[in-house]
Amino acid sequence: MEKEEVKQKIYELVEKSVGKKKLKSSDIQKTVxxxxxxxxxxxxxxxxxxxxxxxxxYTYFGGSFVEIPPKE
Amino acid sequence: xPKKYETPLLDELEKGPFPSFVTEIKKAAAKSSMAGDELxxxxxxxxxxxxxxxxxxxxxxxxxxxGVIGRYSSLPEEFPEVANFHTVxxxxxxxxFYTSDSLRQMCDIWDKYGSGLTNMHGSTGxxxxxxxxxxxxxxxxxxFSSRGWDLGGSGSALRTPSCCVGPxxxxxxxxxxxxxxxxxxxxxxxxMHRPAFPYKFKFKVAGCAVDCIASIARAxxxxxxTWRGKIAVNQAEVANYAKxxxxxxxxxxxxxxTKCMSYDGKELKIKDEDCSRCMHCIAKMTKALKPxxxxxxxxxxxxxxxxxxxxxxxxxxxxxxxxxxxYDEFKDxxxxxxxxxxxxxxxxxxxxxxxxxxxxREFLEFIGVDPVPQQVKEPRRDPFFFWKEEDFQK
Amino acid sequence: MDLPQRRTDIGPPHYKDFLPPVIxxxxxxxxxxxxxxxxxxxxxxxxxxxxxxxxxxxPRLLSTDTIREMADIAQKYCGGYLRFTTRNNVEFLVSDExxxxxxxxxxxxxxxxxxxxxxxxxNIVHTQGWIHxxxxxxDASGLVKALMDDFADYFTTKTxxxxxxxxxxxxxxxxxxxxxxxxxxxxxxxxxxxxxxDKVKNMCEVPSTIAACPTGAISPDPGKKSxxxxxxxxxxxxxxxxxxxxxxxxxPEFDGVAIVAGGKVGxxxxxxKFSKLVVPFxxxxxxxxxxxxxxxxxxxxxxxxxxxxxxxxxxxxxRIGWEKFFKVTGLPFTFQHIDDFVIARETFRTSPAFKW
Ligand code: HEM
Ligand code: HEM
Ligand code: HEM
Ligand code: HEM
Ligand code: SF4
Ligand code: SF4
Ligand code: SF4
Ligand code: SF4
Numbered sequence: 047m048e049k050e051e052v053k054q055k056i057y058e059l060v061e062k063s064v065g066k067k068k069l070k071s072s073d074i075q076k077t078v079x080x081x082x083x084x085x086x087x088x089x090x091x092x093x094x095x096x097x098x099x100x101x102x103x104y105t106y107f108g109g110s111f112v113e114i115p116p117k118e
Numbered sequence: 119x120p121k122k123y124e125t126p127l128l129d130e131l132e133k134g135p136f137p138s139f140v141t142e143i144k145k146a147a148a149k150s151s152m153a154g155d156e157l158x159x160x161x162x163x164x165x166x167x168x169x170x171x172x173x174x175x176x177x178x179x180x181x182x183x184x185g186v187i188g189r190y191s192s193l194p195e196e197f198p199e200v201a202n203f204h205t206v207x208x209x210x211x212x213x214x215f216y217t218s219d220s221l222r223q224m225c226d227i228w229d230k231y232g233s234g235l236t237n238m239h240g241s242t243g244x245x246x247x248x249x250x251x252x253x254x255x256x257x258x259x260x261x262f263s264s265r266g267w268d269l270g271g272s273g274s275a276l277r278t279p280s281c282c283v284g285p286x287x288x289x290x291x292x293x294x295x296x297x298x299x300x301x302x303x304x305x306x307x308x309x310m311h312r313p314a315f316p317y318k319f320k321f322k323v324a325g326c327a328v329d330c331i332a333s334i335a336r337a338x339x340x341x342x343x344t345w346r347g348k349i350a351v352n353q354a355e356v357a358n359y360a361k362x363x364x365x366x367x368x369x370x371x372x373x374x375x376t377k378c379m380s381y382d383g384k385e386l387k388i389k390d391e392d393c394s395r396c397m398h399c400i401a402k403m404t405k406a407l408k409p410x411x412x413x414x415x416x417x418x419x420x421x422x423x424x425x426x427x428x429x430x431x432x433x434x435x436x437x438x439x440x441x442x443x444x445y446d447e448f449k450d451x452x453x454x455x456x457x458x459x460x461x462x463x464x465x466x467x468x469x470x471x472x473x474x475x476x477x478x479r480e481f482l483e484f485i486g487v488d489p490v491p492q493q494v495k496e497p498r499r500d501p502f503f504f505w506k507e508e509d510f511q512k
Numbered sequence: 513m514d515l516p517q518r519r520t521d522i523g524p525p526h527y528k529d530f531l532p533p534v535i536x537x538x539x540x541x542x543x544x545x546x547x548x549x550x551x552x553x554x555x556x557x558x559x560x561x562x563x564x565x566x567x568x569x570x571p572r573l574l575s576t577d578t579i580r581e582m583a584d585i586a587q588k589y590c591g592g593y594l595r596f597t598t599r600n601n602v603e604f605l606v607s608d609e610x611x612x613x614x615x616x617x618x619x620x621x622x623x624x625x626x627x628x629x630x631x632x633x634x635n636i637v638h639t640q641g642w643i644h645x646x647x648x649x650x651d652a653s654g655l656v657k658a659l660m661d662d663f664a665d666y667f668t669t670k671t672x673x674x675x676x677x678x679x680x681x682x683x684x685x686x687x688x689x690x691x692x693x694x695x696x697x698x699x700x701x702x703x704x705x706x707x708x709x710d711k712v713k714n715m716c717e718v719p720s721t722i723a724a725c726p727t728g729a730i731s732p733d734p735g736k737k738s739x740x741x742x743x744x745x746x747x748x749x750x751x752x753x754x755x756x757x758x759x760x761x762x763x764p765e766f767d768g769v770a771i772v773a774g775g776k777v778g779x780x781x782x783x784x785k786f787s788k789l790v791v792p793f794x795x796x797x798x799x800x801x802x803x804x805x806x807x808x809x810x811x812x813x814x815x816x817x818x819x820x821x822x823x824x825x826x827x828x829x830x831r832i833g834w835e836k837f838f839k840v841t842g843l844p845f846t847f848q849h850i851d852d853f854v855i856a857r858e859t860f861r862t863s864p865a866f867k868w
Binding site: 070071072075090094097098100103104105106108109110112115116 | 176178180181182183184187188272273274275312313314315316317460465466
């Protein structure tokens with residue numbers, strides 16, 4: 047699977063869970079690798095890109111989570 | 119010009135022989151209006167007997183999920199300069215050695231972008247830069263990282279590993295605590311900066327059972343140096359200690375927890391097979407006694423503060439492991455531990471709590487460590503235990 | 513503004529770059545050390561080389577001005593090498609014996625406190641308190657300053673049966689190794705959080721707030737779109753406040769500190785021990801907390817008088833028994849001292865052999 051596609055899947059997953067459940071990096075890795083049949087390292091790599099680009103961010107809230115940045 | 123506050127209560131804490139943190143805040147406040155408002159707010163806390171800070175939030179540097187802790191005043195109108203007062207954690211060098219130049223370099227950057235207040239060091243072992251605003255975080259990171267410094271850990275990540283002074287200046291070190299700490303920090307950079315654990319994870323490395331870094335009380339993974347072999351006795355030095363006034367019978371022999379020593383006024387004898395390597399005699403008679411033989415470490419896991427399940431000290435997982443560069447055996451073990459935690463851990467569950475919840479057996483089997491009596495103080499007290507099908511095959 | 517190029521994942525600087533030459537040369541090859549005074553020790557290598565360490569106290573909270581001053585002193589007498597200890601002391605590393613005297617003279621002239629080595633009270637490990645933490649039920653720095661001013665002689669010169677390690681934690685998170693110290697102060701809240709329902713509705717995520725409570729005391733209050741707290745289950749930890757600030761945990765009239773004692777982390781002579789409760793509560797009395805000092809003083813004096821050489825506080829108490837400890841210190845024993853938490857059974861006395 048192309049990295050862009052993985053990134054898309056990750057973003058959609060995070061988007062879908064807004065307001066329902068905060069996702070941890072490991073939740074994303076587990077879910078996306080199982081759904082897409084790819085390794086966790088591939089998901090991790092794509093997630094890192096998304097975060098470096100600022101499309102997703104880490105938040106801390108009694109534990110670290112991955113979320114969509116708030117709109118200014 | 120920083121705003122001035124009347125601080126009668128805090129001024130009281132400038133008196134007396136011990137160096138005063140109030141004086142430190144005032145020194146910083148002479149240059150920084152942030153430090154000025156910190157002083158003002160603190161005086162109010164002393165008057166009202168309560169704190170006025172709020173928890174963290176979405177602050178950090180691009181790409182990292184740790185190293186910065188958001189902190190906000192709950193009285194931003196009264197103390198606007200500390201409305202944002204974030205902490206930056208800088209990864210300290212092993213065993214906290216510095217050169218004058220490296221410290222000056224840090225001070226220059228911090229005076230330019232922050233309050234000028236620091237903690238040397240936080241309880242995590244990081245250099246703590248106390249008080250800056252969100253817009254300064256990227257510049258601070260650029261200034262530090264371009265000069266060879268990186269951020270430390272925070273959140274659900276590997277925290278900055280730290281160690282005792284070890285072989286750099288201690289004759290009792292059984293392992294190279296500084297090198298191991300540096301090596302693990304470099305190996306696990308991703309785990310430090312991009313939080314992906316259920317909760318925090320701390321390594322602390324002590325060179326011997328004296329444990330000057332308090333590893334056994336505050337690390338998820340405590341690495342404590344030890345040896346397998348005899349204690350070599352230099353009888354001439356024993357005689358010197360006796361001559362200089364040490365009562366070898368009462369101070370050494372009688373205090374040996376395993377009663378494996380004897381002294382007839384001339385010769386100090388140790389029954390090495392009964393010695394538990396507690397370090398008492400060695401620490402008291404450092405010139406006379408030296409461990410010999412194979413050097414390595416005991417790996418213990420699980421200590422945490424009292425929250426939820428009560429305080430725990432780390433307990434023995436691997437009684438003895440060699441620790442020499444590149445430390446591959448140990449790193450593989452650590453990766454297995456993390457895999458177990460990743461698979462079963464809940465949000466905010468420390469690895470020690472998880473091991474207790476799922477049972478030592480499941481954990482030991484997962485990481486491939488055999489059960490040995492060194493892992494327990496005593497066996498269980500009841501006959502109510504589980505059997506697995508494979509136990510019947512043995 | 514021009515910024516240098518940022519780099520990521522480089523880790524800390526290599527420690528070797530910061531080690532004085534004498535330490536690089538004798539690294540891992542030390543023979544023994546000797547404590548020369550309350551604040552000076554010398555380490556001797558198998559090569560015969562020596563390095564002297566001069567230890568001074570720091571309040572941990574340091575301004576850049578003070579750090580620069582320390583850097584200058586190290587430059588002058590130590591070739592520019594110094595280090596910090598786990599307990600927030602500063603150590604000037606001297607490789608030329610000639611500099612030892614002048615260094616100490618300058619430190620004394622600049623009002624540094626030299627000491628902390630040997631069977632004495634070293635610096636106090638402590639946490640942030642009102643200076644920087646949201647959960648704090650007391651101020652750590654102020655308590656530390658007040659305690660150390662009082663026990664200054666035990667840092668610089670006077671000796672005790674063994675070292676005494678003190679710690680201060682400003683809430684039950686106990687960010688340091690407070691639960692294993694000879695004597696430690698732990699700040700506590702004592703009141704169930706007061707709920708501001710209107711603000712909870714607007715600011716808090718109910719499920720996360722419920723999840724934050726370690727004792728399961730919080731449940732939803734759908735009518736108010738808020739939460740309620742079961743008073744009987746709450747143990748005042750303040751976790752919920754961290755997650756949801758409208759659950760106000762601070763209460764100046766009821767917040768204060770407890771004192772615990774008898775812990776240690778080393779394995780010398782006896783296993784590492786937890787500290788145990790000796791004083792359940794003392795009200796905050798800034799800026800100098802005189803009642804706390806008085807209580808710590810009682811413990812320290814009884815220990816200094818009674819303990820056998822090399823015994824740590826916890827070892828002394830175990831030898832004489834807790835019943836005797838309360839007698840010789842004069843500290844009252846209360847219901848709070850009897851455990852009612854998970855390990856309670858382990859702490860009840862199961863023998864009729866005890867002291868009066
Ligand atoms: C619910 C649990 C906890 C929460 C919410 C929490 C929160 C925090 C926060 C917000 C800080 C930053 C303080 C500051 O720099 O202003 C901090 C620091 C720290 N925490 Fe925790 N903590 C928790 C539990 C623990 C536990 C159980 C330990 C240790 C066993 C621990 C060890 C530390 C250490 C060593 C620091 C650094 C403190 C310093 O720099 O003095 N924390 N914690
Ligand atoms: C693993 C847990 C234990 C098991 C399975 C166990 C089982 C037994 C059994 C089967 C008996 C014989 C009962 C009879 O005579 O009909 C017995 C007797 C007894 N047990 Fe235990 N026991 C256990 C632990 C203990 C412990 C921890 C103590 C004391 C601290 C204890 C004290 C006694 C005493 C005093 C007797 C009576 C002996 C006598 O009559 O001579 N037991 N136990
Ligand atoms: C919270 C607990 C403790 C902390 C944070 C702590 C910290 C330290 C520190 C920073 C040093 C200076 C070592 C160095 O860097 O040169 C030290 C030295 C020492 N500590 Fe501790 N310590 C603790 C508890 C203990 C305990 C419980 C013992 C013994 C039972 C102990 C025994 C020693 C000894 C013997 C030294 C001298 C080592 C030397 O001279 O090189 N410490 N400790
Ligand atoms: C249910 C959960 C939360 C509650 C109840 C809460 C509550 C609050 C409150 C009361 C304030 C002060 C607002 C003001 O005085 O203007 C605040 C500020 C802030 N919170 Fe939270 N918060 C929560 C979760 C979070 C989370 C999850 C984040 C980020 C990940 C966050 C980030 C912030 C930030 C950045 C500020 C500072 C805003 C400023 O600078 O004024 N909060 N929060
Ligand atoms: S833990 Fe042991 S090896 Fe490390 S500094 Fe302390 S006494 Fe030395
Ligand atoms: S190290 Fe401890 S157990 Fe071993 S001989 Fe010395 S005092 Fe005894
Ligand atoms: S002990 Fe509590 S109040 Fe103190 S710094 Fe840690 S979390 Fe904050
Ligand atoms: S203070 Fe602690 S125990 Fe009490 S309700 Fe809040 S989280 Fe639960």
